[in-house]
Amino acid sequence: MLNIHRSKAMPRIDVATATETLRRGGLVAVPTETVYGLAADCENELAVRQIFAAKGRPASHPLIIHVDGLALASRYLQRPSPRLALLAKAFWPGPLTVVCEASAQASHAVTGGQATVAIRVPAHELTLSVIGQLGRGIAAPSANRFGAVSPTSAAHVEASLGFDIALIDGGQCQVGLESTIVDLTHAQPRLLRPGAVTSAQLEHVLNVAIGAVPMESTVRAPGMLASHYAPRAGLELVELKDLVVRAHTRQGQQPRLVVLAPDGFDFAESVEVIRIPSAAEGYAQALYRSLRQADALDASLILAPLPTRAGIGEAIADRLSKAAAPKGNTSDG
Ligand code: TXA
Numbered sequence: 500m501l502n503i504h505r506s507k508a509m510p511r512i513d514v515a516t517a518t519e520t521l522r523r524g525g526l527v528a529v530p531t532e533t534v535y536g537l538a539a540d541c542e543n544e545l546a547v548r549q550i551f552a553a554k555g556r557p558a559s560h561p562l563i564i565h566v567d568g569l570a571l572a573s574r575y576l577q578r579p580s581p582r583l584a585l586l587a588k589a590f591w592p593g594p595l596t597v598v599c600e601a602s603a604q605a606s607h608a609v610t611g612g613q614a615t616v617a618i619r620v621p622a623h624e625l626t627l628s629v630i631g632q633l634g635r636g637i638a639a640p641s642a643n644r645f646g647a648v649s650p651t652s653a654a655h656v657e658a659s660l661g662f663d664i665a666l667i668d669g670g671q672c673q674v675g676l677e678s679t680i681v682d683l684t685h686a687q688p689r690l691l692r693p694g695a696v697t698s699a700q701l702e703h704v705l706n707v708a709i710g711a712v713p714m715e716s717t718v719r720a721p722g723m724l725a726s727h728y729a730p731r732a733g734l735e736l737v738e739l740k741d742l743v744v745r746a747h748t749r750q751g752q753q754p755r756l757v758v759l760a761p762d763g764f765d766f767a768e769s770v771e772v773i774r775i776p777s778a779a780e781g782y783a784q785a786l787y788r789s790l791r792q793a794d795a796l797d798a799s800l801i802l803a804p805l806p807t808r809a810g811i812g813e814a815i816a817d818r819l820s821k822a823a824a825p826k827g828n829t830s831d832g
């Protein structure tokens with residue numbers, strides 16, 4: 500084999516080529532409304548195992564199966580779930596992942612050997628077409644190296660995983676944060692990860708209270724803090740009303756301070772500012788891109804305002820606090 504082939508970048512590909520690549524057991528990075536995913540045919544165990552290698556992620560971490568509707572989802576479920584049917588009707592396609600009991604079609608490589616499986620229908624036309632043409636679910640974690648910031652554009656995927664990855668460019672992700680995860684395998688549904696679909700919305704549709712079980716409580720070792728979604732720089736969170744004063748204090752103490760701030764917050768000329776939208780939806784969409792920009796500026800510390808807790812603000816606060824946790828103890832990827 501000539502060495503020249505190894506260094507050749509994979510092109511950005513179309514739906515037909517992506518489907519063919521998956522059918523042959525290859526990996527494809529695909530757009531979704533939340534973040535880009537790194538996908539394999541979920542029924543091809545060998546292909547699924549390649550995902551863990553490409554991400555540098557421990558194989559014990561289960562993956563989400565992406566399907567194009569409830570019919571295909573049922574293939575991976577032990578039995579029909581009335582609650583899932585309600586949620587699917589209200590939120591699919593969309594940023595909601597549901598954990599149910601798994602069928603034998605949900606392979607151990609996907610479930611991490613657990614009896615449950617996580618499933619969602621992504622709201623992106625190109626990826627829905629791929630799934631439709633493949634006729635099977637695709638297993639996909641976020642398309643980044645384990646523990647790094649999730650990609651919200653095709654360029655981010657290449658920056659994270661290199662140019663050797665086959666990639667469908669579906670533009671910038673609309674939501675910008677990973678999906679909400681709700682576990683339906685207990686009498687009371689539990690929120691495992693906050694996202695654009697809120698607890699209040701789930702409660703409204705299911706007509707039952709949702710319990711909160713942060714995912715770290717089940718996967719991390721006791722006493723360890725989880726650092727996920729983390730930029731290289733340190734990250735400090737501050738109430739919006741204290742942002743300007745804190746920035747000026749920190750600037751004298753840091754080799755390179757970068758501040759995330761909405762328009763209308765003014766700083767000394769010398770403070771480096773990345774502007775973020777003031778509405779929560781805009782902040783969510785811009786968050787990971789902004790953290791990458793700050794890294795590119797070689798920030799030693801990023802100062803970021805806490806969002807209000809309403810709506811997607813809960814998910815922003817969740818990701819920010821994980822990104823601010825001490826590094827070296829990643830429990831997600
Ligand atoms: O928005 C998203 O969900 C994106 C896009 C690509 O769809 N995907 C994503 O995948 O964030 P990943 O692998 O980075 O995060 C999936 C999370 C992991 O924390 C994993 O532990 C959890 O889902 N998960 C998967 N299967 C599970 C299961 N059976 N029970 C509980 N948690 C599960």
Ligand code: MG
Nearest residue numbers: 640641831832
């Ligand atoms: Mg991830």
